Each structure stands twice: as structure tokens, then as C-alpha cells.
Amino acid sequence: MEERTIVDPGFAPAPAGDATRVMQSPFPAAGGGFSDATQHALTVACPVCQTPNGPAERYCQDCGLLMGSQPADVEPLPDAAQLPRLVDAASGREYLLNPGLNTVGRESADIVLADPSVSRRHAQVTLDGGSLTVEDLGSTNGTFVAGSPVRAGTPVAAQSGTLLRFGSVQLSLAIPGAAGAPEAIDPVALSPAAAPAAASAAPISERGAPVGRLTLADGTEFPLYSGVNTIGRRSANEIVLADSFMSGKHAEITCGEDGQVQFVDVGSTNGSFHAGARLAPNSPIPLADGATVRMGKTEVTFRSSAPAASVERTVMAPMGEATLMGGPPEDDPWPTTPFDASGGVASGGPEAGGS
Amino acid sequence: MDQTRIIAPMGEATQLSGFGGGGMDPARTVALGGGGMAQGLALDVISGNQYAHAGRSSADHALIQLTASGMVAGRRSPLNLCLVIDRSGSMEGEPLEYVKRACGHVVDLLDQNDILSIVTFEERVDVVMPARRVMNKGLIKEHLNRIQPGNTTNIYDGIVAGASQVASVRSEGYINRVVVLTDGEPTAGVKDYSSIVGCAAEQRTRGITTTALGFGPEYNEELLAGLARRGGGNYHYIARPELIPEVFRTELEQLLTITAKNVRLRMILGKWVEARQVYGQQPVHGPRTVEIQVPDLERGATLSTLVELELGRRPAGTYRVARVEALYDDCTTGAFNQRVEGDLVFNFVTDPSLVARGVNGTVQRELEVARAGRSLERTMMGIKTHQLSAAMAVQDLQRTQMLLAQAGRSDEAAEVTQAIQGLRSGSGDVEKTLIGTIIDIDLGKRKS
8 A cells, every 4th residue: 555645656657667667656657568578489469560468468558459369351441642631731731531421520520620610510521432522511600612602411522622611721622643633642652663563573583693681680681682672561572571660662772783772762651760860752862881771660771791692581582462461552551461471570470379 | 455346348349249269258347356345436438339440540439437336335534624614794694604504514414533624714814623623513613603704705815724724634544625615706815717726726636625615696606616627526506595504515425425536547548549538628648648537436426537539540350449547545445546447449340331330329428418518618608798698598508408308417407497497587697507517517427
């Protein structure tokens, strides 16, 4: 029984790195407080977010997935970068529109606009296949499409680039890929990955001897070949890293004939980091021997000497689409199933199963 | 000593389907320790919908219910109570006489394990009885009888003096409360809302709660409502002097039956989850946590907290979207930092028709009640600012009254009816009553 003090210690954040804090504080720090000591054999990786969990955990400490269950195969979802959105020019804020009905309102809506001129149930935007309609739900201050008022009960179609107004809030409709759409959407989604795919279609044996390598913290090495080496989560890449925070196509390392090696982020969702700074997409940087780059949660080190022959791992060969189950979307930070036969790269055998 | 009890989410949220391997039913109730007898607090966490959208981010709700056991078990926690009484000029005559009588009743209801102090204020503060055990009841009443009306109203100094009386005694294990009664606006001393309410809020962090009793038509109901909300105690509007003793008795009854005090409620959110709002409250947000203030709970009372969440898209499957934890001191056993936990679980699916059918009726009703609270606030503001005519206000109130009645909130519905009558007869105490109804709705406390 603790002696009560004036300020309840129960809510004070526990000091980081204290392995025994889970026992002492009545409220252990949020976000999973597993200690480093249990990270190896005893932990079970969550199939969705890869977080290691103690064997007795019923739910994943991080994302809450019911352990021991397999997340159902999901039919391919629309790529987030392809989703239409409403853009607030003033703040730059984007509101993604889901397929189907999207309610717009001041509270408890799919799109929450916290402005007093917006009614609680103001309007709804319906996305049906390629077409989009706006309908007013009886709002106080009205809904306007391209300046014309929308009458309650009468849906009005809207195109990309159209200005919509809910009360005093003005948003423009942006549909990626449509005429007039802003260009700042993920370039990977827009340009079919023709060039890198062509390069990666060539089997490794045609690429010649490796001219460098990428190493991971756990010692895994990936050979780098002359020309473009694609890196990402999908198995169509030459270097496949099963990190759910990496994009399907994350980056490329180009090894030039003159020995120059360049790294470029091809527009990944979570970015690539070098020397503490986030790299701008599509801006190549030179890589020197020993340079490290972080993509998603994976840190890789570039080495300009080729790996020893025995290190070359055939699992890194592009296996083709056949091993992907369910085909997750390109740039969505959801994991490919860890039960991918190319296995080995993800943290310890999730097939070992839950509790 | 640790009485941890894990309760699975109730209602439809427990119906989960489609699990292959693993025979463990994820939605089971586990009661550890304490035998079969319900003790202390029970925690229920109810999802607004059995299902959620896997393929798109969406908003949904969590209803967190804390119920104090209705069983009479063990003893009660002793009180450390200070009565802070307004004796300004306007209290002269009947009001002050009834107050003295009411304080006398309080003395009768306490026993020698309880600590009582009595403070009066007009421009200055007088300590009629310093914090002492209730031993010589006759002597205390004698002192009460000597209270005379004074002049102006210095509420701030009254509250400070009351809190310092309570704090002057070592108060662990006691229920520490200041009960303030006033009939007017603060006219002396510190008069601004934020200082006065801030004082009560600060006392609360030290474990001293404040109840605000407003007597008559002249007091500032916004101030007293703020005192009660931030002070963690109750708010009562007393229309006539002869009702004063009954209100004191109600307050005492609550204090004498508190089974859980120092209640701390916290939600720990999983990945891809954000808490958009806690209805009726200003919660404290931490990294992935939401801390919710809860008043002391008396025997048989249930406190409902409604939280709106944004659930991010994710692979289909069952997820614990948040953990809910409550710590409290059990007043029937004297044990500190008891703990109760619950899980908020949603089954994320790709079929939107499942989500459309999976709405939880209980949570929906709570949502309607929360909206009724906001509607009452708007009506009240409309009346105050004269933007609403009495007729329009009555219309609004009638709609709200029906909503509350349909949602089973009969006490609140009756209060709104009273307010409607008040509006029609022009009796002028509408706002004082309504603000109490709004507090009740926001607090979410009901007798079960």
C-alpha cells in the first residue's frame, strides 16, 4: 500500500530505460513496455505491425490485434495516394475521401471541419467508382459547388479542381490522375513502375558481379549491382525488405560505371533518412562507403566492396508476383504477409504462432 | 490486497466470429480475487459498434461505465467536511435560520470518527468551528446559533478558509469535502470566475472536493456550476429557504455512502487510434493516453463516460483498440489504489453492411443524451442572450425533454419539464435549474 502524496505518482511518466518500471508504477507507460531482455526467443511478432509481444499477451501491445488470429486476407484496397481528397488551400490540410459515403460536419463526421459556420451534419460527399457527388444535408449556412448553392436533397456532381464550400470553409476537390489534379501526389502511383520493373525483370545472373553491398544491423547483406537497384517492400524489387513502414517501392540505389553510387527516395510514404535529415523525394544523394540510410524502420549501411560469394542470398532474387498473397497496395504502409516464402528477412518466425 | 478484476466488453461486442485455431474466447470475464462478492468498482467498456471498417478510417465511440457496488460491505470512510456558509446581508432572516437548522442536521448525521469544520463568510471570514472530531454536538449547535448576518459576499476567501480547515487535518483515508452555500454574486475579495474556480480545481488535486449550493434567484449559476465541475463535487439549486435542510441532507447522504474515491480513469489507445473528444469533459491527452476526471462514487451509482474515437484503417481482424484502466481508493475496505481494467474491442471487417447492422443501442442512446446536453446549453445561451424568445426556448426544451425521456433519463427529463414550466410562468430560475441538468448529463452519473 503506497503512502499517498499530494501529486498522484500514478500518472507521472516512468523514466525511460528502467526495466523494472512495469512492476512499480500502477500505470505502466503506454505503447508497450516490454523490456529488452525478453526480445529474443520468447516473443511473438504481431503479424500486422511486427511488434514483438510476450507470449502471454492476448492482444498486440501496439496495434491491439488479437494474437493467435490471422488478419483476414483483404481484397486490394484503393491506394491511399489514389484516393480523391478535399484540400484546404489555406492550411494545406487534406481530407481523404473514402469510397462510398463521406459525411461532412462539425463533429462526429467522416470529415470533421471544426468551424462554427459548419453544421454538425452539414453535407455528404459520395464517391462511386469514378464519379463524385455532393449533397447538402440541411445545413444552416449552405453547401456550394463552384459557387452555386447545392439544394438539400439534390446531389450535384463535382470534378477534380472544383471549389467546394461548406459554410465558410472552402476546400478544393483533388482527384489524382484526373485532369487538373495537383501534381504533388505520390509519383510512384502515377507513373507505372516501368523503368525499375524492366531492370528488375532481368535475372541477377545478367547483372554481372556485384559492385557493392547493403548490410543490415543483423548482418544480412544484399548485393548491389551496376545500374539501378530497387529497394522496397514488394517482391518485385531487387532488394526486398519486409518492413511494414517501408513502401512497396521505397528507394533506388544506382551504381554508376564511374564507381559513383547514388541513393534516391522514389517518393516513399514514411521517407528515407540520412545523417539525421529526411531526404527529399527524387533527389539523389551520393553514398560513400559506410554511409547509413534509414528507410521505414530499417537502417542499411552501404559498403563499396562486393560481398563474399558465399554471402549472396538467393532469397533476394525477385520471386515474382506469385508469392504475394492478396496483393497489398503499392504505397500503403500495410505489411505484406510475413508468411511470404521469401521469409527470413522478417524478425523471427511469426509462423511459430500465437499463444 | 490487489483486487484486480478484468471485465470483457459487454453487449454485442462480445459476439466474435470466424476464429479458427485457438480455443480461447477472447471476450470472457475474468474475476480475480475477492471471491464472488462484488466489491468496489466495476468497469464495463462497450464499443459503439461490434464492427468497424477495415478498409477506411472511421469514427466510432466507446462507452466506459464505472459502477460502485450496491452492496453494503464493510464500513464507510470517515468524513472530513467543512461547511462554508454565506452570511451576507441578503441571507438575513429565513435563509440563515434554515441554514443553521440544516447545519444542525449535518451535525446529527455525523459521528465521532468524522471531522467537521464550519466557516462563515461575508466580507471577512469567521471560523465558527475549526476542524475537529464531532464530539460535543450540543456545543457545536450552540456556536451555529450565534451566526449573524453580515454585509457583502467574499466567496473566494470563504472557499480558501474552508479548504484550509479540511487540509489542516491529516486526511488520508477520509472523504475530504468543502460544501459552499451562497445566495449572491461575489461582491468582495477576489471576484473573477477563473480565480475562484481555479482555487477549487487546485484543491481537487490535493484530494479535497467542492460542492456548490446556490440559494435563491440572485447567485451566479455559471460560477457555482464551474465550482462544482472543477471541484469534483455536486451542484444544487435551492429555490426556497425551507428546502435548504433537505439539500444538505442529500449531500450528506451521498458523502456517507461513497464507496470509491480518488478515482482516476485512463484510456490507453492502440496504434492507429485517436480520441477526438470526451463528451462533457476536457480530458488530458498524453502520448496515446486520455485521462478522464471522475468524481467520488456513492453506493449504487454508475458513471458513464462517452468517448469519440477515430479508428484508422488496418487489415481486417479483431483488435483491442484501447485499454481502459481505473484506479481508486475503496472506502468500504480502506484499501488504496485498487485497480480495475477493461478492453475496448472492435472487429474490423471489409463488409460495410456488417458495420451498418452492428451499432450498439446502449451507446447510441448515450450519444443522444450527450447531444441533448449540448442542445440544452445552446438553449440556455439563447435565453441568456435574449436571442431566443420564451416560446422558441420552450419548443427547444420540449424536443430535448422527449429525447431524454426516450433515452431513459427520467430525472433529467423531469428537470427540463420544470424548466419549461418556469419559462411559461416567467419564474426566472430556468437557467439555475438547467445548468444543473447539463452538469448531470456531462458528468454521466446516475443512480442505478
